[in-house]
Amino acid sequence: MASSALQDDSDDGMDEFMDKFKTQKYKNAFSESNWQEEFEKVPMFMKTAPEEINPQTHPELACLQSIIHDDDRPPEEQAKCLKDEGNEYFKEKDYKKAILTYTAGLKKNCSDQDINTVLLTNRAAAHFHLGNMRSALNDAVAAKKIKPDHLKALIRGAQCCMELRNFAEAIQWCDAGLKLHPTDKKLQELRAAADKQKRAAERDARKAKAKEKKEHSEKEALLAAIKLFFEDEEETLYQVDPETSLLKALQHKRCFVKAGTPSFIVLVKGSSFWKQFLTGKKTQRL
Incomplete structure (x- = not known):
């Protein structure tokens, strides 16, 4: 009897709840007309996240977000979750949201420098894809200060300098990286490209200077x-x-x-x- 009573208590009225559906239709059931729309509201089946999470229209997603951003958790755990969230935005090519999320992760000031380094290098990558080369370079510099041997930071710094046409600095980044990662092909390729572009830029500068000097001489001769x-x-x-x-x-x-x-x-x-x-x-x- 005791066992039966315990079982009844553990069911917590589930049998009674289920019996209702023999005579009553479940009010929140999916219908043939709206099942696709309703599936889109379930976090597990969402193809894309809404721009703004409204607790009224997406209560499950709002609940998950509150768990993810729970300030009672350790800063390291919060920063890691924000890193993962930013990575999802990055995969979707929503680089602006990725930057905001990585920034939020950095603001947690966690003590795990590996996480902070990844947040910086990932934010640098997002800035890079948006064409914010100065911001991307600043993040690469900050990541390199934390971990001087971080390969992605070294590569990103060199790439940013290339885009900014600062080829001499790009070579410095590559040389610093190759000392630590002498066999890395990406750094080797960037080093060769930076050297080639630097030589071309110097040649163009010499030609421009010679042309300017010639035009000045011609102007002086004409004025004379x-x-x-x-x-x-x-x-x-x-x-x-x-x-x-x-x-x-x-x-x-x-x-x-x-x-x-x-x-x-x-x-x-x-x-x-x-x-x-x-x-x-x-x-x-x-």
């Missing part, structure tokens, strides 16, 4: 060859320094403006027209 004059009413020519401002030239007492338009004569020194035009002319310097 060009001679400016204005003519007074007595047909006397006054030579004007090309570097002289227009205002200063117009303020000369022998310079006259006709019809509201100042006019100057431009000649190339040493040309045949120069010699022909100046023949018999009076010239003076300002």
Whole structure:
């Protein structure tokens, strides 16, 4: 009898609850019209998580989230859960949410430096995919400070420098990494690419400098060859320094403006027209 009574107590009215369905229909049962929609509300069967978790529409998911973010748990456990959550966002290519989640994990200030390093390198990867190269590089630097031999941090730092076209720094990252991981193919490939790009950039810089120098010389030669004059009413020519401002030239007492338009004569020194035009002319310097 005691055993029977104990069994009745343990059932907790389950038999009575189940008997109801012989005469009554379960109110919350899935129907043929809405079963797919209802399945999407069950965390285990969700294909994508909602943008915002509303306890009214997704009570099960809200409950799971509260468990995951329970502040009563140790910081290490909370940071690890946030790392895993961020990884799921990363897999879905939702890099902005991944960054927010990794950041939340770092704010837990857990004592497990391995978790902190992974949070930083994973956040660096998310920033990298969004094109935030400076932020990604900062995270790689921070991860390297915690664990100087962390391979992913070393690779990410080199990649960021490559994207920022700081090839010399990229080589430094690769060299530091290859000292610790001499056989890593990714670092070897990045080192070769960075060296090639650095040489190309230096070559382009030399070409640009030579071109600039040539253009400057041509400009100087042109300015030296060009001679400016204005003519007074007595047909006397006054030579004007090309570097002289227009205002200063117009303020000369022998310079006259006709019809509201100042006019100057431009000649190339040493040309045949120069010699022909100046023949018999009076010239003076300002």
